[in-house]
Amino acid sequence: MDSVALDRPAAQLRAELRAARAHTDALFALVDPPTLYERPIPDRHRLIFYLGHFDAFDWNQLARGVLVLPPFHPSFDRLFEAGIDPPPGQAPGDRPSDWPEIDAVRAYVKRARQVLDEAWDDLPTERVLTALEHRWMHAETLCYLLHELRPSQKRAPAPSPAQPQPPGRASAHGRTPWVAIPAGVARLGQEQGAFGWDNEFPPYEVAVAAFEIARHKLTNGEYLRFVADGGPAPHFWRERDGALRLRCMFDDVPLPLDAPVYLTQQQAVAYATWAGARLPTEAEWQRAAYGHGTRRYPWGDAAPEAARANLDFVAWDPLPVTAHRAGATPLGVEQMLGNGWEWTATPFAGFDGFAPRPYYPGYSANFFDGAHYVMKGGSPRTARRLARPSFRNWFRAEYPYAYATVRLARS
Numbered sequence: 001m002d003s004v005a006l007d008r009p010a011a012q013l014r015a016e017l018r019a020a021r022a023h024t025d026a027l028f029a030l031v032d033p034p035t036l037y038e039r040p041i042p043d044r045h046r047l048i049f050y051l052g053h054f055d056a057f058d059w060n061q062l063a064r065g066v067l068v069l070p071p072f073h074p075s076f077d078r079l080f081e082a083g084i085d086p087p088p089g090q091a092p093g094d095r096p097s098d099w100p101e102i103d104a105v106r107a108y109v110k111r112a113r114q115v116l117d118e119a120w121d122d123l124p125t126e127r128v129l130t131a132l133e134h135r136w137m138h139a140e141t142l143c144y145l146l147h148e149l150r151p152s153q154k155r156a157p158a159p160s161p162a163q164p165q166p167p168g169r170a171s172a173h174g175r176t177p178w179v180a181i182p183a184g185v186a187r188l189g190q191e192q193g194a195f196g197w198d199n200e201f202p203p204y205e206v207a208v209a210a211f212e213i214a215r216h217k218l219t220n221g222e223y224l225r226f227v228a229d230g231g232p233a234p235h236f237w238r239e240r241d242g243a244l245r246l247r248c249m250f251d252d253v254p255l256p257l258d259a260p261v262y263l264t265q266q267q268a269v270a271y272a273t274w275a276g277a278r279l280p281t282e283a284e285w286q287r288a289a290y291g292h293g294t295r296r297y298p299w300g301d302a303a304p305e306a307a308r309a310n311l312d313f314v315a316w317d318p319l320p321v322t323a324h325r326a327g328a329t330p331l332g333v334e335q336m337l338g339n340g341w342e343w344t345a346t347p348f349a350g351f352d353g354f355a356p357r358p359y360y361p362g363y364s365a366n367f368f369d370g371a372h373y374v375m376k377g378g379s380p381r382t383a384r385r386l387a388r389p390s391f392r393n394w395f396r397a398e399y400p401y402a403y404a405t406v407r408l409a410r411s
């Protein structure tokens with residue numbers, strides 16, 4: 001699996017880090033400087049934290065952790081070190097004036113990058129990949145924050161020629177057919193010697209009983225019937241002049257009935273119960289997407305492209321659930337990669353034999369609390385680097401801001 005091999009040429013990794021920095025820099029440029037002091041999600045830090053965090057992480061991990069260089073701004077090293085994920089009702093109470101000036105943060109970022117770039121050849125590949133993937137993951141979570149700003153607070157970039165248009169009004173997508181997944185083995189986790197986060201190790205195989213999984217992700221149109229029967233409305237829906245709309249990144253549009261519904265894990269479970277189905281376990285999801293673990297992507301080994309998956313920043317928002325037939329699995333399950341993470345029924349925990357990395361002990365273990373659930377797949381704003389079979393994502397069951405949907409299962 002060469003996209004995650006640890007023997008990658010340094011020049012190629014350097015180019016990737018440059019691209020990732022340019023990507024996150026461009027996200028901050030979507031808003032005016034005063035907006036960086038806003039807190040778009042109540043239980044996350046203000047945007048200004050993230051302006052410093054990505055490079056503080058690189059600095060703390062690589063310059064201080066690997067190269068043991070002396071700090072040049074120790075208070076910023078600490079201030080921008082780690083994000084927050086408080087339990088419900090414990091949102092932070094800091095004020096904008098508690099945070100430093102933007103110019104001071106930018107100067108810190110610039111210097112951290114300069115020092116790291118000069119020391120590049122002394123950095124071990126695994127540690128560089130940790131920094132690189134950390135930044136790519138935040139490229140997505142920063143979008144969750146920017147999504148919550150009012151449209152007037154953001155500048156939409158010019159669409160690239162390859163970028164699909166945002167979803168418009170569409171006819172209701174009919175009830176999705178079921179696909180039978182035969183009993184067999186699912187392979188979870190990452191091979192030793194390849195890059196992965198602590199929670200991807202050790203790899204293991206598990207027997208999965210025969211079950212059925214939905215060919216498509218759950219749509220807004222299907223979920224609408226649940227709402228009409230008293231179910232909770234998803235966070236991304238809006239009602240205006242009596243009509244339902246979807247709040248996209250830069251505007252809102254009439255609710256696209258054939259796009260995946262983004263919802264919480266609690267809402268997904270409630271819908272599944274109402275519909276007489278259930279969520280797949282992580283192992284079931286893995287088997288539906290990757291069979292017994294011999295292909296790189298759900299469709300095979302060919303690289304992701306826009307026809308196969310709404311992934312890797314091609315679009316800002318979800319597309320219809322039937323838009324990627326070319327990315328179906330051999331059994332015909334569509335869109336297991338991209339267009340929205342998929343909640344599973346599995347609480348986030350370490351595999352048997354889990355060991356935290358000494359240089360980042362809290363990455364996963366801090367969330368093994370029964371309150372967070374595994375999500376698999378990827379969203380329109382997930383970097384292709386993270387689209388490996390073993391990658392695991394997780395959020396609190398009631399977290400409403402993620403680009404996360406569900407695909408039903410039944411025994």
Ligand SMILES: [Fe+2]
Pocket residue numbers: 053057082083134138
């Ligand atoms: Fe982080």
